[in-house]
Structure formats: C-alpha cells, structure tokens
Amino acid sequence: MMDNTFQHIADEVRRFLATEVRPNRNPEFYDDDRALISSGLLDSVAMARLITFLEGSRDVEFYAHELSVQYMDNVGMIANTVLEKLGEA
Amino acid sequence: MTESVDNADRIGPVVTLVALVMVAAAVTLLHIEESLGLPRLMPLVVVGFVIHALLPLKFRMWFFLLLGVVGSVLVFGPMGSAMLFGAGLTLLCACHLPIPYKARVGVVLSMTAGLATLRVGWVEVPGANAVLPILASMFMFRLMIYLYDLPHERKPVPIQTRLAYFFMLPNLCFPLFPVVDFQRFISGHYVIEADTIHRKGVAWMLLGVTHVLAYRVVSLYLVPDAAAVENPEHVALYMLSGYLQYLRISGMFHIAVGMLCLFGFNLPATNKWFFFASSYTELWRRINIYWKDFLQKTIYFPVFMRYRKKQGMERGLVLATIAVFVVSWALHSWQWFWLQGEVLFTEVDLLFWGLAGAAVVVSAVVETRRGNVPSPPPLPPLQEAIARTRGTALVFGLTCVLWSLWCSGSVQEWFAILGHVWNGTPAMWARICGVIVAVLAAGVGLSWLDIQGRLPDFDSLLRRAPALIGAGSALLLLGMSAPEFPDDTSMLALTAESTDGPVGYYEGLIGSEETGQQVAAAWDEQPMFELSDDLRRHKLKASTTGILEGRPFQSNEHGMRDDSVSVDRTPGVVRVALMGASPEMGFRVASGEEFPALMDEDFGPSVEILNFAVAAYSPVENVVHLDLALAFDPDVVLFAAHCDGDRLLTGALLRKRVEKGQALPPALQRIAEDALSQEDDEASLEVINQATRLAYRRMATAARRHGAVPLWVYIPLPTSEEPCGPPSPDDLEGWAGNAGFDTLRLEAVYGQGDPTRFAMDKRGHPTPEAHRMIADKLTPALAPWIAGIREE
Numbered sequence: 001m002m003d004n005t006f007q008h009i010a011d012e013v014r015r016f017l018a019t020e021v022r023p024n025r026n027p028e029f030y031d032d033d034r035a036l037i038s039s040g041l042l043d044s045v046a047m048a049r050l051i052t053f054l055e056g057s058r059d060v061e062f063y064a065h066e067l068s069v070q071y072m073d074n075v076g077m078i079a080n081t082v083l084e085k086l087g088e089a
Numbered sequence: 090m091t092e093s094v095d096n097a098d099r100i101g102p103v104v105t106l107v108a109l110v111m112v113a114a115a116v117t118l119l120h121i122e123e124s125l126g127l128p129r130l131m132p133l134v135v136v137g138f139v140i141h142a143l144l145p146l147k148f149r150m151w152f153f154l155l156l157g158v159v160g161s162v163l164v165f166g167p168m169g170s171a172m173l174f175g176a177g178l179t180l181l182c183a184c185h186l187p188i189p190y191k192a193r194v195g196v197v198l199s200m201t202a203g204l205a206t207l208r209v210g211w212v213e214v215p216g217a218n219a220v221l222p223i224l225a226s227m228f229m230f231r232l233m234i235y236l237y238d239l240p241h242e243r244k245p246v247p248i249q250t251r252l253a254y255f256f257m258l259p260n261l262c263f264p265l266f267p268v269v270d271f272q273r274f275i276s277g278h279y280v281i282e283a284d285t286i287h288r289k290g291v292a293w294m295l296l297g298v299t300h301v302l303a304y305r306v307v308s309l310y311l312v313p314d315a316a317a318v319e320n321p322e323h324v325a326l327y328m329l330s331g332y333l334q335y336l337r338i339s340g341m342f343h344i345a346v347g348m349l350c351l352f353g354f355n356l357p358a359t360n361k362w363f364f365f366a367s368s369y370t371e372l373w374r375r376i377n378i379y380w381k382d383f384l385q386k387t388i389y390f391p392v393f394m395r396y397r398k399k400q401g402m403e404r405g406l407v408l409a410t411i412a413v414f415v416v417s418w419a420l421h422s423w424q425w426f427w428l429q430g431e432v433l434f435t436e437v438d439l440l441f442w443g444l445a446g447a448a449v450v451v452s453a454v455v456e457t458r459r460g461n462v463p464s465p466p467p468l469p470p471l472q473e474a475i476a477r478t479r480g481t482a483l484v485f486g487l488t489c490v491l492w493s494l495w496c497s498g499s500v501q502e503w504f505a506i507l508g509h510v511w512n513g514t515p516a517m518w519a520r521i522c523g524v525i526v527a528v529l530a531a532g533v534g535l536s537w538l539d540i541q542g543r544l545p546d547f548d549s550l551l552r553r554a555p556a557l558i559g560a561g562s563a564l565l566l567l568g569m570s571a572p573e574f575p576d577d578t579s580m581l582a583l584t585a586e587s588t589d590g591p592v593g594y595y596e597g598l599i600g601s602e603e604t605g606q607q608v609a610a611a612w613d614e615q616p617m618f619e620l621s622d623d624l625r626r627h628k629l630k631a632s633t634t635g636i637l638e639g640r641p642f643q644s645n646e647h648g649m650r651d652d653s654v655s656v657d658r659t660p661g662v663v664r665v666a667l668m669g670a671s672p673e674m675g676f677r678v679a680s681g682e683e684f685p686a687l688m689d690e691d692f693g694p695s696v697e698i699l700n701f702a703v704a705a706y707s708p709v710e711n712v713v714h715l716d717l718a719l720a721f722d723p724d725v726v727l728f729a730a731h732c733d734g735d736r737l738l739t740g741a742l743l744r745k746r747v748e749k750g751q752a753l754p755p756a757l758q759r760i761a762e763d764a765l766s767q768e769d770d771e772a773s774l775e776v777i778n779q780a781t782r783l784a785y786r787r788m789a790t791a792a793r794r795h796g797a798v799p800l801w802v803y804i805p806l807p808t809s810e811e812p813c814g815p816p817s818p819d820d821l822e823g824w825a826g827n828a829g830f831d832t833l834r835l836e837a838v839y840g841q842g843d844p845t846r847f848a849m850d851k852r853g854h855p856t857p858e859a860h861r862m863i864a865d866k867l868t869p870a871l872a873p874w875i876a877g878i879r880e881e
Contacts, residue, residue, distance in 0.1 A: 038273065038357055039357075040357075040361075040374070040378075043370075043374055044385050044389055044390075045370070045406060045453060045456055045457055047390075048390075048393055048397070048402060048405070048406060049402070049457075052397065052402055062394070063394065064390040064391040064393075064394045064395075065237070065238075065241045065386075065390075067386075067390045067394075068272060068386060069270075069272055069273060069276065070241075070243065070272045070276070
C-alpha cells in the first residue's frame with residue numbers, strides 16, 4: 001500500500017529531483033517552497049520525466065495545463081496536486 | 090507582501106528611486122530606442138512609479154492601468170487611444186461572452202480576421218495603421234495565453250488585473266514585446282517585498298540600456314556592408330554581427346520587463362546569458378525565455394501529453410519539439426504580419442526554423458538519454474572548463490552561421506557571401522585563428538573561475554546594490570556625453586539603433602528606418618502630421634504644439650515649423666521661402682534650434698526666412714507644397730537639396746503611389762510606371778532622376794512666374810555618406826541650373842574631422858551645433874541675393 005501523505009509524496013519528488021534531474025543537488029535543496037519552474041530549475045524535459053515518474057508510481061493522470069507554475073512550481077505544490085488527484089480518484 | 094514590509098525600510102525605496110532617475114536620464118540622454126518613443130515615456134514611468142509606490146496596495150493595479158491609458162493618449166492622441174482601447178476591450182469582452190468556450194474562441198477568431206482586413210488595407214480606417222501594430226503587439230500572443238488559461242482559472246481574477254495584463258504601459262513603445270504569461274503576471278504581483286521587485290526592475294532596465302549600447306557598438310564597428318563582403322574576415326564579421334544584433338532585442342526586453350517590475354510584477358528574466366549556452370536546448374531555454382515558456386505551455390506539453398502514452402516518452406518529446414518549431418515559425422510570420430502588414434514566407438525563414446528545430450530535437454534526445462543513465466563522476470575543474478568552453482564555442486559558432494542564413498535575402502545570397510571565405514590570404518587566416526584561440530583561452534579561464542566559484546553573480550549583485558546601478562548609469566552618462574572621442578570614433582553616431590549590415594527578422598521587424606519609404610511611412614503616422622489628400626500624402630498640422638522625437642515641436646497657423654507669420658508682407662522686408670525636408674524642418678532638434686530659425690535671427694528684422702520644409706518631402710512633394718509658399722509672395726524661393734535622401738524619398742513616393750493604385754499627375758505617372766518596370770537598379774535610378782529633374786523645372790518655373798528668384802542650395806549632411814551619389818551634388822547642381830535655379834553649394838560646413846560627430850542619427854539629421862554651423866555658412870552665402878533684391 002502506497003503512503004499517500006503529503007510528506008511522503010514530497011520526499012519522493014525531492015529524491016527524484018536530486019537523483020534524476022540535478023544529480024549535483026541534495027534532496028534537502030528542494031524544500032517545499034523552492035521555485036522550480038519559475039526559477040528555471042525544472043526544464044521541460046525534466047518536467048516530462050517527473051510527471052512520467054509520478055504517473056508511474058501512483059494511479060494519477062496529469063493534464064497539459066497542470067504542467068505550469070500554477071500547479072507545480074515547487075515541491076509542496078506538486079505534492080498537493082498529486083494529493084488532489086488521489087482525492088478525486 | 091504586507092504593508093508593514095513595505096514600510097520597513099524607508100531608505101531603500103529612496104535609493105531605488107534615485108537609481109531609477111539615473112537610468113531614466115541615461116535612456117533620455119543616450120536616446121535609447123528614441124525612434125520607438127522610449128525617452129518620451131520615461132517621465133511618465135518615473136512619476137508613475139513614485140505615485141504607484143505610495144498608493145495602498147488595493148489601488149495599485151488600477152493606477153497601473155490608468156498609466157497605460159495616459160501613456161496611450163500621449164502616444165496616439167485621444168482618437169487613436171480610443172481606437173486602441175475600444176478594439177482591445179471588444180476582444181477581451183468576446184473572451185467572456187456567455188456562450189460555450191469554443192464558440193467564444195470562434196468569435197475572437199472572427200474579430201481577428203476583421204482586424205486583419207484593416208491591417209492589409211482592404212478596409213481603410215484613418216489612423217488604424219498607427220494603432221494596429223501596438224494593438225496587435227498587446228493581443229496577438231497574450232490573447233492566446235489568456236484563452237488557454239481561461240478554462241483552468243483556479244481563483245477569480247479582478248477585472249483591473251485582466252485589463253492591466255493587456256494594456257501594459259511599456260508596450261506603448263515596444264511593439265516587439267516579450268510574451269508575458271498571464272499566470273505569472275497575476276501570481277507574481279507583489280509576491281515578495283516591494284523594494285526587492287523594484288530594484289530588480291531598475292537593474293534590468295540598466296542591463297537593457299547596456300545591451301542596446303552594446304548593440305550600437307556592434308552595428309557601428311562590427312557590421313560589414315553585405316555588398317562589401319569579400320574575404321574570410323568580412324564573412325566572419327558578417328556572421329558574428331548578425332547574431333550579436335540580437336542584443337537590441339534582449340535590451341528592449343530587459344527594459345520592458347524591468348518597467349513591469351517597477352509596478353510590482355515579479356516576473357522572471359527574459360533572456361539569460363544566451364551567448365554562453367553550451368547546448369541547443371540550453372540556448373532555446375535562454376535566448377527568449379518568455380517565448381519558450383509560451384510555446385512550452387500552449388504547444389509542447391499538450392503535444393507531449395497527447396502522444397507520450399502511444400509513442401513513448403522519447404518520441405513524445407521529439408514530436409512536441411518538432412511541433413514547437415513549426416508553430417514558432419508560423420507565429421513569427423504571424424507577428425511579422427501584424428507589425429509589418431505583410432505576410433512573411435521565405436525560404437531562409439523556413440530553413441532557419443527547420444535547422445534550429447533539428448538542432449534542438451537532437452540536443453533534447455541526447456539530454457533525455459543522458460538522463461536515463463547514471464551521471465559520470467565530475468571532471469577535474471580544468472577539464473570541465475575546457476568541455477564547457479568547447480560546447481559554448483560550438484553552439485555560438487553554429488548559431489552565428491545559422492543566424493547569418495536568417496539575415497540573408499535568399500539561400501543563394503547566403504552562399505554567395507559564404508563563398509568569399511575562399512578569398513583569404515595566409516595572414517588573414519592567421520589573424521582569424523589567433524582571435525579564435527584567444528577567445529577560447531579566455532573562455533576556458535572564465536569557466537575555470539566560474540567552476541571554482543570565483544566569479545560574482547552579476548544578477549544578484551545588480552539587484553542588491555542600487556547604488557551600483559546609479560553609479561553604472563552615471564558612468565554611462567559621463568562616458569557617452571563626452572564631447573570628443575579619440576580618432577574617428579563618434580559617440581554621437583552611437584545614438585541611433587540602425588545598421589547597414591545583415592538585416593535579419595528582428596531588424597526588419599523593428600525597422601531600421603534606412604529607406605525613404607520607411608521614413609515617409611513613419612511620418613505619415615506622427616501626431617504632428619496629418620494626412621493630405623494630394624500628392625504630398627502628409628503635411629504638418631496647423632497651430633500644433635507637442636513633442637516630436639523627444640524634442641519640443643510647434644507649428645504655426647499655416648502648418649509651418651515657424652513662428653506666427655502674416656501672409657501679407659511688411660514693406661522693405663525681404664522674404665525668403667525655404668523649401669526642404671526633415672533637416673530643414675529641424676527633425677530631432679527643439680523649436681528654435683533649426684537653422685532657418687537661427688538664420689532668421691541672424692539676418693534681423695530686414696529679412697524674413699519662412700520655413701516651409703516638411704519631413705519626408707522629396708522634390709516632387711515640394712512642387713505641390715510650393716503653392717503654399719508662393720501665397721506668401723516671397724522674393725526668394727530657397728530649395729535645400731541633399732542627394733541620397735532626395736533620391737530615396739522620390740523613389741519611395743513614386744513606388745508607393747503606383748503600388749497603391751493612387752493617381753499621380755500624368756507626367757509623374759509615366760515616370761513612376763517606367764521606374765517600376767525597370768529591372769535593374771541603375772535604370773530605375775535614372776527614371777527617378779527624371780522625376781527629380783521634372784520637379785526642379787516645375788519649382789523654378791513656378792517661382793519665376795510669381796516674381797521670386799529660385800535659388801537651389803546644396804547642404805551636405807553630417808554623414809559618412811557625403812559626398813554621396815549617384816546622383817552626385819554636381820549632377821544635382823547641374824540639373825537645378827538647367828531647370829532655371831540659381832545655385833549655391835555649402836562646403837566644409839562641419840570643419841575638420843569626422844562630420845558624424847554632428848549627426849543625431851545615421852541618416853545625418855544635424856545636431857543643434859550642426860544647425861548653428863549651417864546657419865553660419867548659409868546666412869553670408871545668401872547675402873548677395875538679398876542685396877540684389879534690395880537693389881531691385
């Protein structure tokens with residue numbers, strides 16, 4: 001059974017970013033409020049890989065308009081978006 | 090943001106204001122983007138910034154909107170402004186009609202088609218051509234983003250914010266405007282401490298000014314004339330300078346977004362160290378960040394999300410990237426259409442976007458695959474520096490090549506220019522290799538310092554140190570206003586954004602105003618002028634006062650740039666009617682600084698110099714305009730001639746009239762049709778020369794019939810083009826003499842040295858000092874004719 005708490009999702013996202021997207025950063029670098037898209041940390045290819053990872057690890061589906069600062073500009077927002085989707089499911 | 094944070098530091102905002110005033114002074118005194126009206130907008134920006142910052146937060150968005158309205162009235166006048174806001178509000182209302190979303194999109198598309206008929210001139214509305222490019226620059230992309238975001242809005246957006254998104258103040262002087270994202274616009278408004286956003290804005294404006302100045306240096310010293318490219322050094326400069334000219338765009342974008350930051354919109358950078366990108370994906374992400382974000386949001390992710398499951402992630406990314414570049418090409422044509430009024434469909438454009446797209450696709454695939462394998466251990470600093478420099482040099486070099494293709498008229502022309510690369514001598518190649526090695530060595534050194542963390546972060550340094558901004562502006566001002574510069578370097582020549590070299594998409598879009606046709610078209614739309622239903626097309630408005638090109642301008646009751654004057658003559662006073670174009674009208678100098686006004690003072694009350702000159706009038710228009718001058722019963726009709734300008738203006742006039750199907754007097758109609766039927770430039774020039782000779786004959790004959798002495802004077806302009814031609818000043822003088830003019834040539838007007846010191850721009854419009862010099866030469870030169878008239 002997946003742990004679908006905010007903290008767990010956020011930690012997973014942090015680990016993914018630290019290992020797969022920017023290997024030279026520690027997971028702690030990506031705190032809940034650090035801007036990812038608007039700061040340029042998360043580019044389009046990294047974003048595509050991140051949502052592929054999230055969709056693969058949980059039964060959720062993202063829509064194109066959600067890949068934006070409005071929904072995914074920091075780890076906290078990403079975790080909340082996933083939680084909202086899980087609540088919808 | 091909270092009000093308490095706003096009030097926490099009372100010194101910081103004052104320092105920011107001082108820095109802003111310094112930057113505004115730099116923009117004004119250095120004539121930064123003067124042709125686009127930026128210096129005219131700066132007082133409004135500074136005053137608006139102060140009032141805006143003092144207002145409670147809830148009123149600030151409304152005030153920002155009000156500034157847009159005031160700026161619009163200043164730029165376009167009440168009627169033009171009403172058109173701009175009327176059309177804009179109608180488009181915005183269509184987005185919110187109480188009908189299904191797809192139907193709303195259909196309504197917006199229909200309205201856009203209606204506006205397109207205005208833009209191509211199928212339907213003519215007076216003043217529309219001046220307003221439509223700005224309306225388009227506000228709506229042509231932002232409306233797409235707005236419509237895309239509309240169904241997904243999560244929070245209610247106030248009406249003033251929606252309006253402010255479209256009617257942004259800096260847009261009034263920047264038709265080529267960064268594609269600001271709606272979500273970022275609303276979500277970034279005072280999201281952090283006010284002064285931090287304001288400082289970032291001032292810093293970016295200063296950075297923008299330095300980019301524009303760097304562009305001027307490139308266009309003045311690096312850009313070779315395409316026709317003069319004949320060896321590998323020229324080819325290298327041609328390629329390098331074409332790409333470097335993008336500095337003007339990044340400068341304009343920094344200034345525009347910097348201004349938005351002044352009003353609390355915490356927007357990201359528009360361009361970031363793009364010349365240093367070490368892969369094509371990196372270049373794409375840095376060179377125009379807003380454009381990349383716009384297409385990423387509206388094209389890239391929708392395509393990727395649609396195909397990733399069927400095609401897999403890598404193919405999905407490739408398809409999305411291809412779609413982005415196809416759309417990017419189409420939208421650049423779309424932008425061209427709205428700003429230029431023409432459809433852009435050229436082989437070089439297709440090829441450029443195709444090759445750029447292919448490079449980014451390859452780069453993206455490499456990046457994706459690299460992400461799937463464990464990262465290699467980090468390289469030692471020197472090796473890392475070498476690898477980075479190699480990547481940057483490769484991307485920079487290839488982009489220069491690709492950009493030069495984009496700047497070329499055709500693939501054949503591009504190959505012809507590249508062909509000169511074989512004309513090099515060993516010494517030339519040694520110099521080229523030496524420069525490349527030196528640049529690479531410097532690149533490795535800088536990269537090494539960067540890897541070691543020894544380079545400062547310039548962006549944050551600028552944002553955190555407003556004093557530095559002020560000092561930077563002051564240095565710019567001191568340096569650029571220095572009266573003398575060594576050798577042939579004229580900093581005054583650096584006061585205009587124009588170039589003679591590779592003219593790429595952006596140069597063409599913003600308009601380098603190098604041709605008479607463009608000059609005339611621009612003048613048709615200036616508020617100091619009004620349309621004329623005769624051959625002149627435009628004329629000065631009567632009794633008007635205002636600012637033209639940043640200088641006080643006024644016309645008298647007869648539509649002349651002169652003091653009030655009676656048609657009836659004063660007994661005993663010799664009356665001289667001066668005919669001419671923009672140099673005589675005093676383009677880019679304040680009223681009273683133009684040489685006819687100075688001569689009027691020099692002669693004293695016994696001689697009247699009446700200034701009938703109007704900008705962008707060729708000799709042909711002056712034939713018609715002479716009727717007004719002759720109504721004043723002058724003793725002398727003084728026609729001021731300049732060679733290249735007259736030729737360009739005459740050619741442009743004839744071409745425009747015939748192409749638009751507008752009637753010309755029969756003699757000119759024949760000449761114009763002949764000109765257009767000529768296949769080679771030389772024959773076409775000869776026909777244009779016929780028009781000039783005909784105009785001279787008409788003017789001289791009409792003056793003599795009215796009892797006035799027709800006097801032709803050649804006034805050299807302070808450009809590097811003098812002596813110009815063909816036709817040369819000798820040719821022109823010969824034609825004037827044959828037509829019945831007395832003739833006069835001013836020589837050595839600007840003393841020794843480079844005359845461009847006395848030019849306001851590359852077209853050679855004289856500075857106030859140069860007007861004084863012309864008056865000092867022309868007043869005594871005119872004395873024999875004045876004396877002759879007195880004797881009679």
